[in-house]
Amino acid sequence: MSKFWCVGLAALLLAGTAQADEFVRTDCRSLVSASDGLSYERPEHPIWYRRFWTGECGGLPLYRCKPGSPNWNDVASQMMARAAPAARNAVRLKACRLGQVIGYEWSRDKPIRRIDTAALKDLLKLLNETQDVSAGLDRVDRRVKELMGRPKP
Numbered sequence: 001m002s003k004f005w006c007v008g009l010a011a012l013l014l015a016g017t018a019q020a021d022e023f024v025r026t027d028c029r030s031l032v033s034a035s036d037g038l039s040y041e042r043p044e045h046p047i048w049y050r051r052f053w054t055g056e057c058g059g060l061p062l063y064r065c066k067p068g069s070p071n072w073n074d075v076a077s078q079m080m081a082r083a084a085p086a087a088r089n090a091v092r093l094k095a096c097r098l099g100q101v102i103g104y105e106w107s108r109d110k111p112i113r114r115i116d117t118a119a120l121k122d123l124l125k126l127l128n129e130t131q132d133v134s135a136g137l138d139r140v141d142r143r144v145k146e147l148m149g150r151p152k153p
Contacts, residue, residue, distance in 0.1 A: 055073075
């Protein structure tokens with residue numbers, strides 16, 4: 001019996017660890033890859049990725065990181081609040097998936113990333129200047145595909 005208890009305890013601990021430090025908004029977690037399952041290029045990559053989602057700079061040099069807004073968890077909330085009730089689920093799906101693509105690329109090293117902070121600001125501008133939230137997300141999606149299609153520097 002103790003053998004089963006140990007196996008069960010280990011499974012619970014491992015399951016708890018995978019979710020304990022998850023920073024992606026709860027309603028996006030089933031729509032994107034778990035952060036701890038992504039492949040990162042360097043130790044700071046996942047910390048910058050967390051910054052993108054949460055606005056938190058913990059573990060990053062303060063001279064390089066500005067905490068707060070904008071962060072994608074807040075952006076997604078704003079998009080869903082602006083959406084018509086019937087469109088909220090589709091907006092959530094688009095916002096969550098775009099967040100993963102944009103955030104993962106933005107958090108990479110400067111010499112290789114294809115979405116930098118200036119591009120990120122342009123994407124937010126595109127999103128906010130469009131009345132229809134879903135159409136704005138579609139515009140952002142097209143622009144992200146253009147940026148991602150560029151060769152890496």
